Amino acid sequence: MSVHDDLTSVQRCLDDLSRSVGRLEQQLGSGGLEMRRVRADADHLRESVSLLREAAPGLAEPRRPDLVTISDAPYDVSLWTDSDDEGLGARDRHAP
Numbered sequence: 508m509s510v511h512d513d514l515t516s517v518q519r520c521l522d523d524l525s526r527s528v529g530r531l532e533q534q535l536g537s538g539g540l541e542m543r544r545v546r547a548d549a550d551h552l553r554e555s556v557s558l559l560r561e562a563a564p565g566l567a568e569p570r571r572p573d574l575v576t577i578s579d580a581p582y583d584v585s586l587w588t589d590s591d592d593e594g595l596g597a598r599d600r601h602a603p
Contacts, residue, residue, distance in 0.1 A: 510563055514556065514559065514560050514563070517556055518556060521549070521552055521553050521556060524549050524552070525549055525553070528545055528546055528549050531545070532546065
């Protein structure tokens with residue numbers, strides 16, 4: 508398994524844990540110290556996995572490269588004064 512797959516699996520497990528803790532809160536109430544600690548620990552795990560996902564190399568959202576605008580205006584002909592027309596020979600010579 509890749510790191511991405513492992514982190515996704517951990518995230519799914521944390522989602523299941525959060526749902527289970529929610530059901531326990533409904534049954535036992537959320538006011539007790541033990542229940543608040545379980546909820547806080549589950550939330551800390553979720554935050555830690557989120558930080559781990561951000562810190563893991565190559566797992567951050569792929570960043571789109573900045574777009575470069577290319578003008579439709581013709582190029583300045585002085586850029587090409589020292590070059591030959593490819594395949595046509597030099598400007599001052601004639602083909603045989």
